[in-house]
Amino acid sequence: MDQSNFISEVTRQLAALAGAGTLQGWSLKATASRSHQRLYAAPDGASLTCHQSRRVNGDAYQLSVYCPMADANSVGTASIDLVPFRPVDAQLAEAIELSRCSKNQTWKLAGPPATPPAPVETCDPEIRDNPAAVIESIERQFTEAFAATEGCRLNSAELFLNYSISTLINSEGLAYDVEQSDVYLEAAMERAGGENDKEVHEHDTSVSVADLDVKGFVERCALQVSVLGDSEEPDTSDAASILIDKEALSQMLDAVVKQLNCMNEYLKLPFLKPGDAFGGGDGDPLQLRLDPTLPCMALSSAYAIDGLPARSGALVENNRVVDRIIGNRFGQYLGLEPNGLGGNLVVATGTLTAESLKGSDYIEVIKFSSLLIDSQKLTWSSEIKLGRHVAADGRVTLVKGGVVSGNLKENFTGCRFSSTTGTVSSPANSYAAALGYRGPDALFITRGVSIAGQTKGDCA
Amino acid sequence: MNTIPYPLKDELRSFFPLLKKLVAAMEAGAEDRLYAFAALEDLDQFQSNVSRTEASSMTVDRGLVLRILAGHRNFEYATNFFDEAQLLNEAETLRQEALAYLDRHPAPAVYTPLGWSDEPLDAFAEPVRAQILAAGNGALPTPETPVHFGSAYDPSLSESRSKAETTQRSRDLKEAIEKAGGDQLASAGTMIRRKVKSRLFVDRTRMMSQSLFSSLYYLYAVTPKGKTIRNIIGGMAGAEAANSIDDAVIADLIETAIKLENAPHIQPGRYRIITGPDVTGVIAHEAFGHTQEGDTCRLGRSCAPGLRKKGTLVGNQQATIINNAGVFAMGHTPWGVNGTHFFDDEGFIARPQTILDQGILSSPMNDLISSLVGDINGPAPRQSNGKRESWKRPLMPRQTNTYFTAGDKTLDELAALCGNGYIAEHAHGGMEDPKGMGLTAGTEYLEEVKDGKRTGKLFLGPQGGHVELSDPVPRLLNSIIAKSTIEADGTPDQGEPHNKWGGCGKYHKEGVEAGCGGPWILWEGITCG
Numbered sequence: 001m002d003q004s005n006f007i008s009e010v011t012r013q014l015a016a017l018a019g020a021g022t023l024q025g026w027s028l029k030a031t032a033s034r035s036h037q038r039l040y041a042a043p044d045g046a047s048l049t050c051h052q053s054r055r056v057n058g059d060a061y062q063l064s065v066y067c068p069m070a071d072a073n074s075v076g077t078a079s080i081d082l083v084p085f086r087p088v089d090a091q092l093a094e095a096i097e098l099s100r101c102s103k104n105q106t107w108k109l110a111g112p113p114a115t116p117p118a119p120v121e122t123c124d125p126e127i128r129d130n131p132a133a134v135i136e137s138i139e140r141q142f143t144e145a146f147a148a149t150e151g152c153r154l155n156s157a158e159l160f161l162n163y164s165i166s167t168l169i170n171s172e173g174l175a176y177d178v179e180q181s182d183v184y185l186e187a188a189m190e191r192a193g194g195e196n197d198k199e200v201h202e203h204d205t206s207v208s209v210a211d212l213d214v215k216g217f218v219e220r221c222a223l224q225v226s227v228l229g230d231s232e233e234p235d236t237s238d239a240a241s242i243l244i245d246k247e248a249l250s251q252m253l254d255a256v257v258k259q260l261n262c263m264n265e266y267l268k269l270p271f272l273k274p275g276d277a278f279g280g281g282d283g284d285p286l287q288l289r290l291d292p293t294l295p296c297m298a299l300s301s302a303y304a305i306d307g308l309p310a311r312s313g314a315l316v317e318n319n320r321v322v323d324r325i326i327g328n329r330f331g332q333y334l335g336l337e338p339n340g341l342g343g344n345l346v347v348a349t350g351t352l353t354a355e356s357l358k359g360s361d362y363i364e365v366i367k368f369s370s371l372l373i374d375s376q377k378l379t380w381s382s383e384i385k386l387g388r389h390v391a392a393d394g395r396v397t398l399v400k401g402g403v404v405s406g407n408l409k410e411n412f413t414g415c416r417f418s419s420t421t422g423t424v425s426s427p428a429n430s431y432a433a434a435l436g437y438r439g440p441d442a443l444f445i446t447r448g449v450s451i452a453g454q455t456k457g458d459c460a
Numbered sequence: 461m462n463t464i465p466y467p468l469k470d471e472l473r474s475f476f477p478l479l480k481k482l483v484a485a486m487e488a489g490a491e492d493r494l495y496a497f498a499a500l501e502d503l504d505q506f507q508s509n510v511s512r513t514e515a516s517s518m519t520v521d522r523g524l525v526l527r528i529l530a531g532h533r534n535f536e537y538a539t540n541f542f543d544e545a546q547l548l549n550e551a552e553t554l555r556q557e558a559l560a561y562l563d564r565h566p567a568p569a570v571y572t573p574l575g576w577s578d579e580p581l582d583a584f585a586e587p588v589r590a591q592i593l594a595a596g597n598g599a600l601p602t603p604e605t606p607v608h609f610g611s612a613y614d615p616s617l618s619e620s621r622s623k624a625e626t627t628q629r630s631r632d633l634k635e636a637i638e639k640a641g642g643d644q645l646a647s648a649g650t651m652i653r654r655k656v657k658s659r660l661f662v663d664r665t666r667m668m669s670q671s672l673f674s675s676l677y678y679l680y681a682v683t684p685k686g687k688t689i690r691n692i693i694g695g696m697a698g699a700e701a702a703n704s705i706d707d708a709v710i711a712d713l714i715e716t717a718i719k720l721e722n723a724p725h726i727q728p729g730r731y732r733i734i735t736g737p738d739v740t741g742v743i744a745h746e747a748f749g750h751t752q753e754g755d756t757c758r759l760g761r762s763c764a765p766g767l768r769k770k771g772t773l774v775g776n777q778q779a780t781i782i783n784n785a786g787v788f789a790m791g792h793t794p795w796g797v798n799g800t801h802f803f804d805d806e807g808f809i810a811r812p813q814t815i816l817d818q819g820i821l822s823s824p825m826n827d828l829i830s831s832l833v834g835d836i837n838g839p840a841p842r843q844s845n846g847k848r849e850s851w852k853r854p855l856m857p858r859q860t861n862t863y864f865t866a867g868d869k870t871l872d873e874l875a876a877l878c879g880n881g882y883i884a885e886h887a888h889g890g891m892e893d894p895k896g897m898g899l900t901a902g903t904e905y906l907e908e909v910k911d912g913k914r915t916g917k918l919f920l921g922p923q924g925g926h927v928e929l930s931d932p933v934p935r936l937l938n939s940i941i942a943k944s945t946i947e948a949d950g951t952p953d954q955g956e957p958h959n960k961w962g963g964c965g966k967y968h969k970e971g972v973e974a975g976c977g978g979p980w981i982l983w984e985g986i987t988c989g
Contacts (some may be wrong), residue, residue, distance in 0.1 A: 379925025
């Protein structure tokens with residue numbers, strides 16, 4: 001059975017079940033996806049040599065059902081994956097039986113909006129229509145860019161092109177399609193010649209091919225390679241200053257945004273509400289908004305995750321919470337008007353420049369080993385994979401190892417955002433949710449950071 | 461407890477003829493140039509989450525991978541469309557691609573797969589060996605004999621099969637945590653996941669299948685200040701995996717939550733540390749786990765081949781690490797963990813490999829292509845480490861269960877040897893830099909050891925978060941003072957050391973299941989921050 005026939009059959013049976021009162025509601029997401037995947041070695045240290053090439057085609061169907069319960073204020077809920085190779089009626093019966101196991105406070109699903117939201121660009125037609133040509137073009141650009149580098153040895157690379165089209169339908173009559181694409185490019189390189197104990201391993205992602213700056217990516221990797229050399233562990237300090245990049249900054253703010261979702265209040269998890277202060281002090285103020293309408297970013301979408309038209313808006317102005325994400329379900333639970341806020345994080349730039357850092361003693365973290373951020377405690381910690389210690393007199397030492405940890409509420413107090421901007425657009429994978437960010441490409445933190453590294457003397 | 465191997469569903473068994481046809485189509489007339497296999501993956505998972513909301517979900521996924529190895533390149537097509545004509549077309553397309561590649565590139569000798577008679581049966585764990593022989597009625601199977609491996613479970617426990625019972629258990633546990641915690645908790649929750657992951661594998665020498673049945677119980681409590689305390693209990697078993705969850709487990713969760721709510725912070729620095737099996741395992745996984753993965757080695761991204769070539773010692777005599785997919789019993793626990801399998805995603809049977817032997821590195825953990833290509837030390841034996849996140853993702857050499865070998869001390873003896881320091885018991889992630897030999901392993905908190913005794917006093921990281929333990933790998937592996945026995949209580953060792961339920965994202969993607977563990981280990985000093 002092809003996808004459209006399968007969807008028709010499923011929705012026909014769901015409508016009948018709803019008509020009979022067996023179901024209170026349902027929502028269905030049907031996705032067709034394609035992926036082209038290439039893994040490369042570089043036996044000569046310079047050329048991409050593919051050692052694994054894959055083509056992937058698949059469909060997926062995710063159904064949520066809501067069943068009436070004896071108590072009118074409660075609803076039974078279940079989510080199941082439907083498969084075309086089993087009878088639809090048996091799968092729906094199983095979903096209904098399962099829904100009786102989970103009892104929740106009832107809520108009303110989003111219906112079709114009075115005015116459909118304006119379309120948002122979420123897909124690159126080139127990735128959809130000409131993946132082979134796109135792969136060839138990226139390989140060529142990469143090869144040319146790498147040939148122009150000096151002193152670099154290429155170890156490996158990966159390239160993934162993904163495309164999907166999803167249809168979302170629910171029992172309230174909401175129906176829309178979402179087309180998505182993304183590119184993932186990764187490279188590992190090191191200094192040419194001799195034995196190395198340091199490697200530069202970076203990746204870049206984008207929704208469109210045009211936004212994947214292959215040459216710039218290779219040049220950034222090569223620049224990192226050029227600074228590799230002897231390193232030492234950072235000194236232990238309970239009050240360190242650090243400079244972080246847009247990747248780390250976007251992940252930290254993403255953790256803060258989790259507390260700006262009213263779902264946390266309902267679930268009795270730590271949350272921030274309008275009027276609360278976050279950070280502050282005498283640094284640059286935090287101005288944070290969400291924007292789902294930016295074209296071709298990881299969290300661009302015409303609709304919010306719960307089917308409401310997606311809306312942009314400010315969450316934090318001058319370190320004061322001015323609004324929060326009120327989704328359809330948890331908004332109803334809390335008696336708050338759902339607002340459809342969502343999308344990419346957009347942060348205002350600040351006053352930090354290279355010139356303004358002169359005279360400061362700090363560590364620039366070029367790469368965290370594994371930045372783990374606790375979105376409830378708003379704390380974080382990681383080993384430094386590669387960094388630079390810049391002394392007040394301007395001397396620079398490469399650092400590696402040691403553990404740096406921080407507390408976000410302190411970190412955003414007296415901090416300085418860069419005056420230059422950058423973009424992060426990471427599609428969801430099995431390891432992390434999607435993250436879209438546009439804002440300062442660096443943050444200078446002077447409070448709430450500890451470093452465990454070189455310790456004078458024996459164990460404490 | 462009476463257990464039986466988890467059976468293969470008839471519906472899945474019926475795929476064998478199609479898979480054989482596809483292999484034949486991929487290799488047709490080119491068996492001397494190509495090696496092909498077909499693998500079907502099937503996931504049937506139920507999960508119940510209960511907190512202030514409740515969610516029951518079923519994840520059902522089935523996908524097919526067609527693979528041709530041509531020279532030193534893998535060609536794959538993966539799909540969840542099972543139309544035979546369409547699949548045969550794709551098999552032919554893949555064959556043409558592979559042959560065209562071979563026409564353009566000089567090819568090394570074709571890989572010849574092992575037959576059953578080539579397998580070292582006596583080196584396999586008993587559940588593996590027994591099920592091979594059972595399939596052949598006591599003799600070796602032929603290429604036409606379907607061989608099924610099923611992980612053991614106790615069929616008498618109805619909770620293993622009943623979604624309603626599982627959900628009720630989830631709800632009961634959550635309510636028990638809330639009741640015991642009272643006002644001292646902001647919230648509590650549970651998650652129970654029951655999963656059957658089956659795989660069929662067919663190449664020209666064999667037809668195999670495996671069904672791995674696992675259960676995971678995740679309990680957590682959240683304090684008013686947002687401190688989350690969790691207990692993760694799971695194994696390759698049915699509901700019996702939760703036998704150890706009782707009132708004492710819940711009381712311990714609450715007591716820890718209360719202690720952590722206002723726990724002091726450690727000063728960043730270097731401390732004498734005892735790691736529990738959970739954190740020990742993360743160190744094993746990170747220390748010379750990733751560094752010994754075959755692709756990392758052959759791509760020039762690991763320091764291990766160079767150190768091995770020079771014969772460099774990277775740890776002391778206590779530093780012995782095993783990677784073993786065939787963990788079917790751990791100490792007194794009669795089941796394995798989620799990194800366990802009977803054969804990997806390329807059809808290679810599980811067997812233990814000592815990846816670090818008293819500080820001496822072995823050859824890498826290889827998938828098929830890594831074993832053929834080799835690293836600077838040349839080709840090396842294939843291992844059961846070819847794994848992928850799912851049929852949708854590429855295959856790479858990945859760890860299965862990675863653990864330190866046991867020692868001879870009890871936990872009390874380790875505490876006495878420690879003197880003043882901390883215990884790191886509950887893991888919180890980890891990461892390794894295979895080229896630079898950096899390592900970091902997180903722990904939720906530290907427990908104080910003073911004058912050779914555990915004080916029960918808990919400490920958070922310098923900024924109130926979790927604690928990262930980090931050191932260059934050789935420094936760390938040379939700092940092992942002593943290791944405990946498997947149970948750490950003086951009882952004789954049996955089975956493999958305890959491995960904890962875990963997962964691994966290679967360089968933050970490609971998530972696979974990976975157990976890790978070992979004994980309690982006393983380390984001379986580790987940087988903590």
